[in-house]
Amino acid sequence: MDLEQKLNLITRNTEEILTAEELTELLKNKAEPVVYLGYAPTGRPHIGYMIPAMKIKDFVNAGLKVKILLADIHAHLDNMKSPLELLAKRVEFYKLEFSALYKSLGVDISKIEFVKGSDYQLSKEYSLDMYRLASQSTAERARHAAAEVVKFGDTPKLGGFLYPLLQTLDEEYLGADIQYGGVDQRKIFGFARESHPKIGQSKRVEIMTPMLPGITGGKMSASDVNSKIDLLDEPAVIESKINKAYCPEGDLTDNGITVFMEYVLMVLKEDKGEKFLVERPEKFGGNVEYKNYAELEKDFVDKKLHPADLKKALIGELAKILAPVREAMADKGNLIKEAYPEK
Numbered sequence: 001m002d003l004e005q006k007l008n009l010i011t012r013n014t015e016e017i018l019t020a021e022e023l024t025e026l027l028k029n030k031a032e033p034v035v036y037l038g039y040a041p042t043g044r045p046h047i048g049y050m051i052p053a054m055k056i057k058d059f060v061n062a063g064l065k066v067k068i069l070l071a072d073i074h075a076h077l078d079n080m081k082s083p084l085e086l087l088a089k090r091v092e093f094y095k096l097e098f099s100a101l102y103k104s105l106g107v108d109i110s111k112i113e114f115v116k117g118s119d120y121q122l123s124k125e126y127s128l129d130m131y132r133l134a135s136q137s138t139a140e141r142a143r144h145a146a147a148e149v150v151k152f153g154d155t156p157k158l159g160g161f162l163y164p165l166l167q168t169l170d171e172e173y174l175g176a177d178i179q180y181g182g183v184d185q186r187k188i189f190g191f192a193r194e195s196h197p198k199i200g201q202s203k204r205v206e207i208m209t210p211m212l213p214g215i216t217g218g219k220m221s222a223s224d225v226n227s228k229i230d231l232l233d234e235p236a237v238i239e240s241k242i243n244k245a246y247c248p249e250g251d252l253t254d255n256g257i258t259v260f261m262e263y264v265l266m267v268l269k270e271d272k273g274e275k276f277l278v279e280r281p282e283k284f285g286g287n288v289e290y291k292n293y294a295e296l297e298k299d300f301v302d303k304k305l306h307p308a309d310l311k312k313a314l315i316g317e318l319a320k321i322l323a324p325v326r327e328a329m330a331d332k333g334n335l336i337k338e339a340y341p342e343k
Helices: 003-011 020-029 047-061 072-077 084-104 124-134 139-146 158-173 183-199 235-244 256-272 293-301 307-328 333-339
Strands: 016-018 034-039 065-070 112-116 178-182 205-209 276-278 288-290
Touching (some): 003 020, 016 020, 016 183, 020 205, 034 047, 047 084, 047 178, 047 256, 065 084, 084 112, 084 307, 084 333, 124 158, 124 183, 158 183, 178 183, 183 205, 235 307, 256 293, 256 307, 276 307, 288 293
Parallel strands (some): 034 178, 065 112
Antiparallel strands (some): 016 205, 276 288
16 A cells, blocks of 8 residues: 555545644654554443544554553543443453444454553653643643543543643553544644643644534433444334434434444445445335445435435444444443443
């Protein structure tokens, strides 16, 4: 794969890169750059995690070394969303479920390294660097950086202010050349790029992709059951949730269904050389196939593709993708209960 092919794969379906020029230079000068994606194991993963999973696939296929950070300490710092006694089980759950999801999407998981944050974030060297960075950072700047990610509340905990400092240092201690995340991470990424030089470290390339809106419109939230489809939801639950999903005819605004089609399903179809089949009665135009998202979007906006028909076709495809994930976790009932005990 030549430089242009790598760049096309790494940058496709991204929203912003800091900076594209630096990424190009990195690929010219380093044979196997390291990219990392961090997850704080708080709520159970949902289909919003499938957009980053698709980029992980792109990174692996482009020859990058991929590290997935299971950031257990971050999960506790974020307003204690994950109590300390649950962290180990949630890290185990995330690793197993992500491995199954990546496999289902066709990712070679032998090319992925999972790293638990506390395995290196409690070291003497890391702690000293955190104090060095803390001495260079104002509380106001740290809060601004974490505002889109951390739940501060009316009386913010100190841990939330430390969150962007740790994420900055993770780039250094994971040996990363690139950090990848959703656009909600932009302020933290900017903070990292301005902070590294203050303590004698190199700034990294930052890559961002769009977020999947909630299926009820607005933001998808792990804490709002109605806004998301859990990766372990049964087919009947998937069908019920998609049928109720916000998908106004001809309108792409805050439309989680069309965003999922654009960044996940149609990418999978195109990469396999397959078409997306929408079955419908002859009186409604008969069956129709789409070879790319642009075709599908045009018909949807022109109101030639009705939301009900699109949803029906999506239900079967999504259930098929998630079936191996449910199968892989079928005998992990005790782990799930330990990681997410009923309140």
